[in-house]
Amino acid sequence: MPGRRAILYDLVKPKKGGAGLKRRTFLAGPAAAAAAACGRKPAPAYGYRFLTADEVETLGAWVDTLIPPDEDPGAREAGVVHYIDIQLTRWFRKHREDYRKALASINRWAAARARQRFAALPPQAREEMLALMERGEAGRDFFPDGGKAAFEMVLAHAMQGFYGNPRHGGNRGYASWKMIGVPPLPVRGRQHYTAQETYPEKS
Amino acid sequence: MPLPEVDAVVIGAGAAGPIVAKELAVAGWRVVLLEKGRWYTAADCRKDDLRNQRNATLGYPFGPEEEGNPRVFVDLNGRERIVKPSEPGYNNNAFCVGGGTLSYGAMAWRYHPNDFRMRSTYAAKIPRAFENSTLEDWPISYEDLEPYYEKAEWEIGVSGDVSGDPFKGPRRRPLPMPPLPPTREHEILEKGARRLGLHPFSIPMLRNSVPWNGRPACMRCRWCVGFACEVDAKNGTQNTVLPLALATGNLELRTECSAKEILVDGRGRATGVAYFDRDGRLWEQPARYIVASCGAIESARLLLNSRSRLFPQGLGNRFDWVGRNLQGHTYTGANGLFEEIVYDDLGPGASIAICDYVHGNPGLAGGAMLANEFIRLPYQFVSGIRDPDVPRWGRAHKEFVRQAYRRIIPVQGPTQEIPVFESRVTVDPRVRDKFGIPVARISGYRHPHTIEVSEYMAERAAEWLRASGAVKVWLRRAGRGVSGGQHQAGTCRMGKDPKTSVVDPWCRIHDMDNVYVVDASVHVTNGAYNPVLTIMAIAYRAGEHLAREGRRA
Numbered sequence: 001m002p003g004r005r006a007i008l009y010d011l012v013k014p015k016k017g018g019a020g021l022k023r024r025t026f027l028a029g030p031a032a033a034a035a036a037a038c039g040r041k042p043a044p045a046y047g048y049r050f051l052t053a054d055e056v057e058t059l060g061a062w063v064d065t066l067i068p069p070d071e072d073p074g075a076r077e078a079g080v081v082h083y084i085d086i087q088l089t090r091w092f093r094k095h096r097e098d099y100r101k102a103l104a105s106i107n108r109w110a111a112a113r114a115r116q117r118f119a120a121l122p123p124q125a126r127e128e129m130l131a132l133m134e135r136g137e138a139g140r141d142f143f144p145d146g147g148k149a150a151f152e153m154v155l156a157h158a159m160q161g162f163y164g165n166p167r168h169g170g171n172r173g174y175a176s177w178k179m180i181g182v183p184p185l186p187v188r189g190r191q192h193y194t195a196q197e198t199y200p201e202k203s
Numbered sequence: 204m205p206l207p208e209v210d211a212v213v214i215g216a217g218a219a220g221p222i223v224a225k226e227l228a229v230a231g232w233r234v235v236l237l238e239k240g241r242w243y244t245a246a247d248c249r250k251d252d253l254r255n256q257r258n259a260t261l262g263y264p265f266g267p268e269e270e271g272n273p274r275v276f277v278d279l280n281g282r283e284r285i286v287k288p289s290e291p292g293y294n295n296n297a298f299c300v301g302g303g304t305l306s307y308g309a310m311a312w313r314y315h316p317n318d319f320r321m322r323s324t325y326a327a328k329i330p331r332a333f334e335n336s337t338l339e340d341w342p343i344s345y346e347d348l349e350p351y352y353e354k355a356e357w358e359i360g361v362s363g364d365v366s367g368d369p370f371k372g373p374r375r376r377p378l379p380m381p382p383l384p385p386t387r388e389h390e391i392l393e394k395g396a397r398r399l400g401l402h403p404f405s406i407p408m409l410r411n412s413v414p415w416n417g418r419p420a421c422m423r424c425r426w427c428v429g430f431a432c433e434v435d436a437k438n439g440t441q442n443t444v445l446p447l448a449l450a451t452g453n454l455e456l457r458t459e460c461s462a463k464e465i466l467v468d469g470r471g472r473a474t475g476v477a478y479f480d481r482d483g484r485l486w487e488q489p490a491r492y493i494v495a496s497c498g499a500i501e502s503a504r505l506l507l508n509s510r511s512r513l514f515p516q517g518l519g520n521r522f523d524w525v526g527r528n529l530q531g532h533t534y535t536g537a538n539g540l541f542e543e544i545v546y547d548d549l550g551p552g553a554s555i556a557i558c559d560y561v562h563g564n565p566g567l568a569g570g571a572m573l574a575n576e577f578i579r580l581p582y583q584f585v586s587g588i589r590d591p592d593v594p595r596w597g598r599a600h601k602e603f604v605r606q607a608y609r610r611i612i613p614v615q616g617p618t619q620e621i622p623v624f625e626s627r628v629t630v631d632p633r634v635r636d637k638f639g640i641p642v643a644r645i646s647g648y649r650h651p652h653t654i655e656v657s658e659y660m661a662e663r664a665a666e667w668l669r670a671s672g673a674v675k676v677w678l679r680r681a682g683r684g685v686s687g688g689q690h691q692a693g694t695c696r697m698g699k700d701p702k703t704s705v706v707d708p709w710c711r712i713h714d715m716d717n718v719y720v721v722d723a724s725v726h727v728t729n730g731a732y733n734p735v736l737t738i739m740a741i742a743y744r745a746g747e748h749l750a751r752e753g754r755r756a
Contacts, residue, residue, distance in 0.1 A: 009590075009593065009599065009602045009603045009606055009607070065596075065597070066596040066597065067596070067600075067601055068597065068598050068601065070598065070601065070602075072601075072605070087261070090261075091260075091261045091262060127597060130596075134595075134596075155595065155596055156586075158596075159582065159585050159586060160253055160260055160582055163252075163581040163582040163584075163585045163604075164252050164253045164260070164581075164582045165250070165251050165252040165253055167251060168253060168261065176581060176604075177581060179604075179605055180581060180604060180605055180608040180609065181608070181609055182425070182546075182548060182581065182608075182609075183548065185250055
């Protein structure tokens with residue numbers, strides 16, 4: 001039985017760095033360029049309903065800092081940005097302005113701190129910034145409440161998108177359910193089957 | 204616009220209304236059943252982790268609709284805010300045919316005999332539970348309700364095995380269906396409980412463990428509590444008594460109809476119900492008897508909104524008791540982390556319980572049944588369970604979820620609440636729903652002794668988990684705000700004295716001949732268990748009484 005392993009969540013297996021970063025650069029480059037060329041009215045990025053290309057890039061880096069890629073996909077790869085984007089045209093309509101402001105503010109703050117866009121910062125620098133926001137200690141010039149409200153909003157939505165039902169655009173390919181080892185939705189009327197049949201046992 | 208008179212109008216097709224309607228219809232009464240929501244079936248089952256009756260991240264599937272149905276919530280600091288159904292403070296239960304029973308977890312508990320006599324049991328021993336509280340005995344006993352508990356168990360359908368519970372009240376018949384086979388959590392916790400000398404057994408559930416009543420057995424998926432059952436193996440009023448009642452030809456069910464008020468004539472007798480249909484048209488349904496079964500918050504709201512010259516404070520409210528004593532349950536417990544995988548993906552999840560701490564806890568009034576929790580869907584887990592030593596996000600949190608999701612058992616229980624007069628439902632003077640009817644306004648707090656008992660219960664849950672082999676245990680504690688929600692109760696108290704209660708022991712409003720309240724509103728106290736089987740038993744008892752004693756046309 002593979003069950004009895006030393007646990008308590010120690011992080012013994014850091015991912016070989018490259019893959020995630022490359023994906024980000026690939027996505028962010030053309031998108032950012034297109035947005036810059038696009039004029040002033042915020043047009044949704046290609047394939048998105050509400051978020052602009054800049055916002056997609058920034059939010060992708062934000063949620064990937066909250067749920068980073070490792071041996072399993074991170075939030076961005078699992079479609080969390082899509083989840084939020086779709087909901088901003090539906091259930092999260094009331095948060096539209098909150099997102100516009102928060103994504104612009106974090107970039108201005110990143111520029112003031114490191115002369116970089118938030119998405120271009122190394123993971124550790126992004127973690128530092130989000131940790132400050134969590135404690136309400138972000139620069140007041142950028143977030144009047146120290147960043148707490150924006151942080152909590154994105155954290156809740158990221159968790160929903162990553163761990164929730166894939167029907168809403170997140171949890172792409174059942175990424176998080178595979179990660180924790182639960183089977184996808186059963187076929188109607190079918191008797192119970194075990195997790196091991198569907199995904200190999202994780203150990 | 205008046206319609207032809209019927210023998211009775213029942214308002215609300217939740218846990219109680221269809222039972223009363225069925226008892227009357229079978230006895231030959233012509234009955235109209237009004238329901239604010241729609242009739243959903245197994246085909247409406249969406250296994251949506253973010254949109255169900257236990258997780259309204261993206262709204263409630265079984266009502267009420269997010270727009271047009273606000274309430275007002277007053278917090279502990281006296282700040283009030285208008286809340287929509289999916290927002291904290293709304294204290295929602297479902298608005299649909301079957302009410303909460305369409306999507307509940309379906310635990311089928313009888314209350315303990317002492318749950319009906321809290322004053323007699325504790326007045327001498329625990330005086331602090333009676334300070335600033337309205338803790339009282341019921342006017343009826345467990346023995347009065349026993350035949351009706353049995354009727355609910357056999358007519359609605361309960362599986363389980365309570366023979367291992369030495370603390371239960373006397374019963375004449377066993378449950379009609381055996382329990383589902385035990386889960387891995389059940390086996391782990393059973394050993395731990397025996398080690399502590401406790402008495403574990405299989406939870407009684409309103410769920411088919413074998414094909415029964417023309418419907419199949421539970422297929423043991425993990426989308427159970429909060430969802431309509433995909434194979435219709437969960438027994439609610441919508442798939443049991445309601446079809447029986449409709450088959451008599453004496454019942455008319457009108458869905459998407461919202462009661463505005465109970466109409467009263469100049470001599471103090473109710474004449475019917477005014478209600479809005481789905482297109483917003485106002486109708487009057489005359490009836491000889493009116494039964495309000497809308498749940499503790501909405502029944503109180505309906506009585507308070509039924510004002511007339513003779514009843515300027517609303518029906519049954521001569522002594523200001525309607526809406527008082529709002530209570531639910533104070534859930535506390537503990538989460539235990541295990542080295543081995545404890546998760547086996549067998550629904551519904553909740554399987555094993557102990558009733559050793561329901562009464563007789565040293566220095567405390569009441570207690571709770573303790574049980575393992577229903578299956579935690581991944582987002583539910585992430586939003587509700589976290590080792591306090593693990594950060595809320597980042598690599599460490601992801602690693603925690605990856606390892607701990609299948610290694611944590613939560614144990615919890617519904618602490619019996621000490622009722623408080625100031626915890627209450629009123630109608631808001633300004634805010635109205637989409638029909639222009641004043642909405643419910645919820646305010647109050649939990650009694651300090653409720654918190655004390657709930658802390659003790661959390662410790663007992665932790666003890667049980669440690670004895671079962673958990674390598675790390677942390678407590679889940681309760682807040683101090685008023686509780687209601689799915690277990691809402693108490694707002695139209697049953698009693699013998701019209702000055703300190705709203706309805707008599709047969710659920711009839713004291714100073715009215717022909718208006719009844721039949722739902723958890725009448726509970727004097729709310730037991731140390733999930734309340735639905737008690738609501739059903741009271742409905743059978745009141746329905747049978749009305750069918751026998753009432754005079755139809």
